Amino acid sequence: MTFIRRNAILALALGSLWGVGALAQTYPTRPIKLLVGFAAGGPLDVYTRILAQDLSGILGQTVLVENRSGASGQIATDAVAQAEPDGYTLLSTASTFIVNPILTKKTKPNPLKDFVAVSHTAVLPTVLVVSSDAPVNSVQELVKSGRSTPLSYSSAGNGGPAHLAGALLSHNTGVEMTHIPFRGAAPAISEIMAGRISFTFYTMSGLKEMVAAKRVKPLAVTAVARHADFPSVPTMAEAGFPGFEHVGAWFGIVAPVGTPPAIVAKLNAAIDRSLAKPEVRERLVSMGMVPVGGPSLAFKTFMEQDSARWTALIKAADIKAD
Numbered sequence: 001m002t003f004i005r006r007n008a009i010l011a012l013a014l015g016s017l018w019g020v021g022a023l024a025q026t027y028p029t030r031p032i033k034l035l036v037g038f039a040a041g042g043p044l045d046v047y048t049r050i051l052a053q054d055l056s057g058i059l060g061q062t063v064l065v066e067n068r069s070g071a072s073g074q075i076a077t078d079a080v081a082q083a084e085p086d087g088y089t090l091l092s093t094a095s096t097f098i099v100n101p102i103l104t105k106k107t108k109p110n111p112l113k114d115f116v117a118v119s120h121t122a123v124l125p126t127v128l129v130v131s132s133d134a135p136v137n138s139v140q141e142l143v144k145s146g147r148s149t150p151l152s153y154s155s156a157g158n159g160g161p162a163h164l165a166g167a168l169l170s171h172n173t174g175v176e177m178t179h180i181p182f183r184g185a186a187p188a189i190s191e192i193m194a195g196r197i198s199f200t201f202y203t204m205s206g207l208k209e210m211v212a213a214k215r216v217k218p219l220a221v222t223a224v225a226r227h228a229d230f231p232s233v234p235t236m237a238e239a240g241f242p243g244f245e246h247v248g249a250w251f252g253i254v255a256p257v258g259t260p261p262a263i264v265a266k267l268n269a270a271i272d273r274s275l276a277k278p279e280v281r282e283r284l285v286s287m288g289m290v291p292v293g294g295p296s297l298a299f300k301t302f303m304e305q306d307s308a309r310w311t312a313l314i315k316a317a318d319i320k321a322d
Helices: 003-026 043-059 071-081 096-104 139-145 161-173 185-193 207-212 261-275 278-286 296-316
Strands: 032-036 063-067 089-094 115-124 126-131 151-155 177-181 199-203 216-221 249-256
Touching: 032 043, 032 071, 043 063, 043 089, 043 115, 043 249, 043 261, 043 278, 071 089, 071 096, 071 249, 089 096, 096 296, 115 261, 115 296, 126 139, 126 161, 126 185, 126 207, 139 216, 151 161, 151 185, 161 177, 161 199, 161 296, 185 199, 185 216, 207 216, 249 261, 249 296, 261 278, 261 296
Parallel strands: 032 063, 032 089, 151 177, 151 199
Antiparallel strands: 089 249, 115 249, 126 199, 126 216
C-alpha cells in the first residue's frame, strides 16, 4: 500500500470518527420518540413517562412517549427495528422483548442482533403469593403440599413473568403444577384471593395494599435482595429456591442497530443521571420498582443471559405461546 493511499484511508477514518463525535456533541437537535408496545396506564407506560419527562430537561429536547400496543409489544418493537439508527426513535421495553421471540419462534427482528442496548433502567420483582387463608406459610410448605395435593398457578397470560416463574418452580422441584392463564393480572390475583388457585407470582405494583388488607399472603420475592415493601419476606433463594433472582419484569431502553456509539453513550449517561435523582427514584420505588442504570454493555450482557435462561426453560418445560 502506498504512503499516499495509507494517508487517504487514515484521513477518511479520522473524518468519519470526527463526524460521529460532532453528531454526538450536537445531539439531540429535535424531539426524541420513545415507543412503548403496551397501552397507557400500565407499569411500563407509567415508568416510561416519568423517565421521559425528566430526560426532556436533561437532553434539552422533548422526549415524546408514543404507545403502539398490540401483539405483546411486537408492533412497537418492529417499528423501532425499522427506524433510522439516529437516536431519535427508541424503544422502552420489558422482559417480553426477549421472551416473545423465543416463545413464538419469531426470527425477525432479533432482540440481540437488531438492537443496541442503551440502559437497563429498572426491575419490578414479583412475589409468590397465596390466599390469606392458605394453610401454608413458606415456599417449602407449598411445594411439599404439591407432592400430595394438585397445585395450580395463575398468570396474566402465557409467556409473562408469572407464567415463567411458575414453570421454573415446577421444573426445578419436579412437582406438577397446572398453569391457568387469564387475560390480565386482575382476574389472576382474584382467583388467588378466592382460594380457587394455589398461588401466583404477582408484581409489586399494588400488592402492598392487598397484603395489608389480608387478601393475599406473600411467601417469597423473586429478586437478588429483599424488597423494601416486604422486609420480612425472604427472597426465593433465602427460601431455599435459588435461580429466581431475575424472574420478575425488567425494563430497559434499546435503539436500532447501527445507532452511533457516541449517541448511545450520551443517552446512557442522561438516563443514569435521571435515575440518580431522588425525586425520580422515589416515584419508581412507589410503584414497587428498583432503579438499576449502569453501562450499556452490562445491559447487553444481561439480555444475552436472559435469552439463554428462558430459551433453556421454554425448551425443557415445552412452554407454548398459546
